[in-house]
Amino acid sequence: MFSEALQTMVEETRGGAGAVLMGYDGIAIDQFFKPVEDMDLQLVAVEYANILKEIKKTADILESGRMEEVTIKTDRFLVLIRILNDEYFVALTLERDGNFGKARYLLMRESPALKAALD
Amino acid sequence: MFSEALQTMVEETRGGAGAVLMGYDGIAIDQFFKPVEDMDLQLVAVEYANILKEIKKTADILESGRMEEVTIKTDRFLVLIRILNDEYFVALTLERDGNFGKARYLLMRESPALKAALD
Numbered sequence: 748m749f750s751e752a753l754q755t756m757v758e759e760t761r762g763g764a765g766a767v768l769m770g771y772d773g774i775a776i777d778q779f780f781k782p783v784e785d786m787d788l789q790l791v792a793v794e795y796a797n798i799l800k801e802i803k804k805t806a807d808i809l810e811s812g813r814m815e816e817v818t819i820k821t822d823r824f825l826v827l828i829r830i831l832n833d834e835y836f837v838a839l840t841l842e843r844d845g846n847f848g849k850a851r852y853l854l855m856r857e858s859p860a861l862k863a864a865l866d
Numbered sequence: 867m868f869s870e871a872l873q874t875m876v877e878e879t880r881g882g883a884g885a886v887l888m889g890y891d892g893i894a895i896d897q898f899f900k901p902v903e904d905m906d907l908q909l910v911a912v913e914y915a916n917i918l919k920e921i922k923k924t925a926d927i928l929e930s931g932r933m934e935e936v937t938i939k940t941d942r943f944l945v946l947i948r949i950l951n952d953e954y955f956v957a958l959t960l961e962r963d964g965n966f967g968k969a970r971y972l973l974m975r976e977s978p979a980l981k982a983a984l985d
Contacts, residue, residue, distance in 0.1 A: 812942030823931030
């Protein structure tokens with residue numbers, strides 16, 4: 748069930764490289780990755796889990812609101828992250844020239860089903 | 867010179883709450899903040915400097931490319947961050963229902979001038 752939604756997100760987004768459903772502890776429930784040259788996308792996701800944990804802690808301390816979405820753009824990749832609940836998030840990675848708007852839309856569209864399946 | 871560009875970004879964006887030009891060490895060169903209830907936006911910026919440092923380190927280690935832009939959406943705020951160089955970034959904070967696209971455009975438009983003034 749999870750991997751199907753993840754694969755849909757990657758394949759329906761131009762430039763889609765991979766998607767992962769992961770806990771803040773860096774352990775993936777499910778994932779779908781296309782092979783990307785010189786890049787271990789799973790390792791990337793694990794590292795970003797650590798960063799999200801920091802952001803979450805910061806948002807909590809500062810009472811700046813519950814974290815919902817984080818995007819990181821580098822000169823190689825776009826990473827879109829959507830928070831599902833207090834334990835899990837879903838991250839979609841695109842090539843830099845991928846379709847950001849479509850990726851964001853698909854993440855929003857698929858998140859409620861992922862969330863429901865987690866509960 | 868800096869504060870003028872920062873003020874422009876905040877005032878020309880619907881929902882604009884504050885902008886800051888800051889080093890990764892959390893020390894601001896310049897800033898412009900509107901008063902926001904229950905929220906120390908400068909403290910928020912300092913905390914986010916720490917997070918950026920983590921993201922930068924991660925991107926370097928993973929060779930996932932040079933970090934350019936980070937956005938964080940909570941249920942209260944939108945924070946858009948644009949990396950200027952290895953030492954400084956500019957962060958623009960909006961109310962949650964602010965104009966994200968305009969904010970992103972203004973950050974892109976003003977960044978080269980800020981960058982040039984820093985060098």
